[in-house]
Amino acid sequence: MNAGRSNAGAAAAAGRIDMKRLFDEWESATARIAGTHVFLFLDFDGTLAPIAPTPGDAALPRGTRAVLERLAGSPRCTVAVVSGRGVEDLRGKVGIPGIVYVGGHGLEADGTEALPNYEPPRLVRELLAWMRREIGTRLAAVPGLFFEDKNASLAVHYRLVAPGDVARVEAEVRRTVEALDVGGFLEIAEGKMVLEIRPRLDWNKGTAVDQLVRAEERLRGEAVFPVYVGDDATDEDAFRVLEGRGLAVLVGEPRESRATHYVENTEEVARMLRTLAERCGEPLAR
Ligand SMILES: [Mg+2]
Numbered sequence: 465m466n467a468g469r470s471n472a473g474a475a476a477a478a479g480r481i482d483m484k485r486l487f488d489e490w491e492s493a494t495a496r497i498a499g500t501h502v503f504l505f506l507d508f509d510g511t512l513a514p515i516a517p518t519p520g521d522a523a524l525p526r527g528t529r530a531v532l533e534r535l536a537g538s539p540r541c542t543v544a545v546v547s548g549r550g551v552e553d554l555r556g557k558v559g560i561p562g563i564v565y566v567g568g569h570g571l572e573a574d575g576t577e578a579l580p581n582y583e584p585p586r587l588v589r590e591l592l593a594w595m596r597r598e599i600g601t602r603l604a605a606v607p608g609l610f611f612e613d614k615n616a617s618l619a620v621h622y623r624l625v626a627p628g629d630v631a632r633v634e635a636e637v638r639r640t641v642e643a644l645d646v647g648g649f650l651e652i653a654e655g656k657m658v659l660e661i662r663p664r665l666d667w668n669k670g671t672a673v674d675q676l677v678r679a680e681e682r683l684r685g686e687a688v689f690p691v692y693v694g695d696d697a698t699d700e701d702a703f704r705v706l707e708g709r710g711l712a713v714l715v716g717e718p719r720e721s722r723a724t725h726y727v728e729n730t731e732e733v734a735r736m737l738r739t740l741a742e743r744c745g746e747p748l749a750r
Pocket of ligand 1: 509511
């Protein structure tokens, strides 16, 4: 029954490694911006904000906030922040008006009518609570492990766990989900030093981005230029949706990915955003 348990990281498997450094190809990669409305999608942790020891510690750098405010105020550009965080948490971290906030890997949204807000059924909430208790008991002796309860999912963070305990944590989380979720309602998504147990739905960052782009194009009556920037396995679903119609930028070292371009770190993301803000400050060329 669990053979089909999906894994967001698997989306990268059929990708490519021949990605280009964005700043080497900036002009060709962004040529369509001159005549097209830009829909800019940004992941939060590891993209806008440097990865922090705990989710609560992560913060938007001041310069990045300033350029996001400029972009959000530009009539040439629509900005969405797309994260695995709950949408309220995300809005609290960014706090810029005029931005679309997409949380829970696409399950929750604020600032748009184009996405539904998923309410987990009681069964899912109870399963997640049960799993938290079970995993907490089984791994009580592992220091550094912590849980993050989100509206529709449970994140098990092991960034602060000793390297020698990581394999045991991963195995125990998987074993617990296999054992308790006999109905196959849940799946595990892998992130950076986190396993997220969430409802098994054909809904992810990619479907949310696709839906938002389509809604914006219907509203404007013409194609927009979608740009997605992200650093993690769950961003691959969005990179795939943009294939052939937008710009997909990975944050980090080049690796097997659906992204076509990469920037190295969050500082390079800020640099990219400043350049985009300049371009979006120019009048639309028709
Ligand atoms: Mg990220």
